[in-house]
Amino acid sequence: xxxxxxxxxxxxxxxxxxxxxxxxxxxxxxxxxxxxxxxxxxxxxxxxxxxxxxxxxxxxxxxxxxxxxxxxxxxxxxxxxxxxxxxxxxxxxxxxxxxxxxxxxxxxxxxxxxxxxxxxxxxxxxxxxxxxxxxxxxxxxxxxxxxxxxxxxxxxxxxxxxxxxxxxxxxxxxxxxxxxxxxxxxxxxxxxxxxxxxxxxxxxxxxxxxxxxxxxxxxxxxxxxxxxxxxxxxxxxxxxxxxxxxxxxxxxxxxxxxxxxxxxxxxxxxxxxxxxxxxxxxxxxxxxxxxxxxxxxxxxxxxxxxxxxxxxxxxxxxxxxxxxxxxxxxxxx
Amino acid sequence: xxxxxxxxxxxxxxxxxxxxxxxxxxxxxxxxxxxxxxxxxxxxxxxxxxxxxxxxxxxxxxxxxxxxxxxxxxxxxxxxxxxxxxxxxxxxxxxxxxxxxxxxxxxxxxxxxxxxxxxxxxxxxxxxxxxxxxxxxxxxxxxxxxxxxxxxxxxxxxxxxxxxxxxxxxxxxxxxxxxxxxxxxxxxxxxxxxxxxxxxxxxxxxxxxxxxxxxxxxxxxxxxxxxxxxxxxxxxxxxxxxxxxxx
Numbered sequence: 001x002x003x004x005x006x007x008x009x010x011x012x013x014x015x016x017x018x019x020x021x022x023x024x025x026x027x028x029x030x031x032x033x034x035x036x037x038x039x040x041x042x043x044x045x046x047x048x049x050x051x052x053x054x055x056x057x058x059x060x061x062x063x064x065x066x067x068x069x070x071x072x073x074x075x076x077x078x079x080x081x082x083x084x085x086x087x088x089x090x091x092x093x094x095x096x097x098x099x100x101x102x103x104x105x106x107x108x109x110x111x112x113x114x115x116x117x118x119x120x121x122x123x124x125x126x127x128x129x130x131x132x133x134x135x136x137x138x139x140x141x142x143x144x145x146x147x148x149x150x151x152x153x154x155x156x157x158x159x160x161x162x163x164x165x166x167x168x169x170x171x172x173x174x175x176x177x178x179x180x181x182x183x184x185x186x187x188x189x190x191x192x193x194x195x196x197x198x199x200x201x202x203x204x205x206x207x208x209x210x211x212x213x214x215x216x217x218x219x220x221x222x223x224x225x226x227x228x229x230x231x232x233x234x235x236x237x238x239x240x241x242x243x244x245x246x247x248x249x250x251x252x253x254x255x256x257x258x259x260x261x262x263x264x265x266x267x268x269x270x271x272x273x274x275x276x277x278x279x280x281x282x283x284x285x286x287x288x289x290x291x292x293x294x295x296x297x298x299x300x301x302x303x304x305x306x307x308x309x310x311x312x313x314x315x316x317x318x319x320x321x322x323x324x325x326x327x328x329x330x331x332x333x
Numbered sequence: 334x335x336x337x338x339x340x341x342x343x344x345x346x347x348x349x350x351x352x353x354x355x356x357x358x359x360x361x362x363x364x365x366x367x368x369x370x371x372x373x374x375x376x377x378x379x380x381x382x383x384x385x386x387x388x389x390x391x392x393x394x395x396x397x398x399x400x401x402x403x404x405x406x407x408x409x410x411x412x413x414x415x416x417x418x419x420x421x422x423x424x425x426x427x428x429x430x431x432x433x434x435x436x437x438x439x440x441x442x443x444x445x446x447x448x449x450x451x452x453x454x455x456x457x458x459x460x461x462x463x464x465x466x467x468x469x470x471x472x473x474x475x476x477x478x479x480x481x482x483x484x485x486x487x488x489x490x491x492x493x494x495x496x497x498x499x500x501x502x503x504x505x506x507x508x509x510x511x512x513x514x515x516x517x518x519x520x521x522x523x524x525x526x527x528x529x530x531x532x533x534x535x536x537x538x539x540x541x542x543x544x545x546x547x548x549x550x551x552x553x554x555x556x557x558x559x560x561x562x563x564x565x566x567x568x569x570x571x572x573x574x575x576x577x578x579x580x
Contacts, residue, residue, distance in 0.1 A: 023450075168374065168450065210448060212448060327577060332574070
């Protein structure tokens with residue numbers, strides 16, 4: 001998912017220690033939920049489930065990420081996707097068919113007894129449905145954290161909140177947030193410090209990308225960065241076959257964007273995509289407040305309803321409560 | 334444009350006041366002096382600093398905004414001698430601050446102010462309790478408390494005419510009471526709030542140099558500590574959010 005800009009961004013990533021990350025963080029919730037659903041699984045690829053077969057991987061992910069963030073002084077705001085723009089439909093359809101294929105292959109591999117193969121396909125079959133979203137919001141509220149429904153793309157909303165100074169940075173794995181103008185993007189904020197990458201587990205550290213540094217370093221404008229995105233492909237268009245980030249950078253710098261578009265992808269409505277990245281629908285009337293977790297509420301939801309071990313949940317809640325005894329000045333501004 | 338000379342001690346005092354809470358800040362300069370207001374990354378404490386042009390040996394500046402990397406500035410201090418006169422120079426539209434003293438010529442690249450958190454609004458808080466006491470006394474009580482706990486309550490008992498600081502640890506307890514002979518009760522109304530010593534001990538170190546610190550308190554409200562620096566030509570204000578009192 002996301003836009004494949006890694007090749008030109010690599011030089012502008014700064015590794016960070018967790019200690020420097022305190023403050024308000026706007027979380028790309030779908031990105032986080034997708035990570036939880038694809039990674040928090042049993043060895044054969046079956047997600048965590050309660051006794052009735054309901055998936056609970058995302059709830060486990062939210063709980064432990066909340067604990068980890070609060071311990072580091074990070075105040076997360078969970079930003080959820082709203083209604084995607086019309087021109088995203090193609091991407092959505094593609095993703096759906098990838099997931100469906102993966103689901104079939106997972107079952108086939110299981111029948112053949114190939115556990116690793118099965119797990120790989122299982123991860124690709126992760127999907128976020130209404131049930132996942134509503135249970136996530138429920139748990140987030142019980143844990144005392146704010147969430148926001150973006151009118152359109154969550155990444156755009158998160159980027160805007162950083163621009164307005166209401167959050168320090170966006171947390172996402174995707175570079176799209178930079179196209180939406182997020183002044184700062186932080187990646188790899190996982191609890192374990194590990195990530196699955198192409199089927200291997202690699203250890204990762206938090207890293208920061210500052211948009212201004214990236215643009216200055218590449219000697220391009222943000223509009224140019226979006227143009228590069230369009231050539232390699234975004235969530236809203238498929239891009240030009242055979243053009244990667246480095247080639248796209250060269251083309252855009254040389255002013256050849258229009259020519260390449262009209263030759264190779266004339267059907268792409270580049271104007272609408274540019275406009276959408278620059279002025280996406282966002283909301284500004286939200287309030288952000290972090291409260292003490294509702295201990296009983298969390299225990300009832302996770303242990304009574306979803307079969308979590310009370311020991312683990314109690315322990316997580318303990319570490320949340322101690323650290324959140326400190327109030328912030330927000331209540332007085 | 335900024336061109337100024339300042340006593341090393343005053344510059345150091347000012348930067349120390351900021352570095353207790355933040356590692357970077359936006360400095361606003363104009364013909365009257367320098368001001369900054371910054372909140373720490375966790376949104377728990379705020380520092381405001383005003384340095385009038387009289388705090389400088391010489392001073393001239395147009396209206397501008399500088400992104401200051403405080404950690405970098407502190408490194409420069411290690412080379413400064415006491416009572417050195419420091420020359421600061423920022424040409425128009427430049428992003429490099431020139432700092433020179435005693436044969437050293439620094440050129441520090443400033444931060445892009447847009448990457449620094451935007452200035453917080455001046456908070457509008459009613460803190461009815463007000464006492465004034467020597468900064469050194471305040472800092473001593475804070476230091477004593479850090480031995481037994483990670484939090485400290487500050488309060489005013491109007492009946493007994495006492496300003497108190499009390500820290501409760503797992504096993505030990507410390508209470509320091511200040512009577513009328515030690516503090517000046519500007520407004521001795523009932524107040525009590527609990528604060529994190531993590532923050533207070535860094536602020537206390539800075540406040541220990543002030544002859545008088547004005548402490549403003551409410552109940553379960555932030556505390557405000559204000560004091561003069563630079564022989565009265567600069568003023569620092571700390572605002573610290575409370576912790577929730579456990580039952």
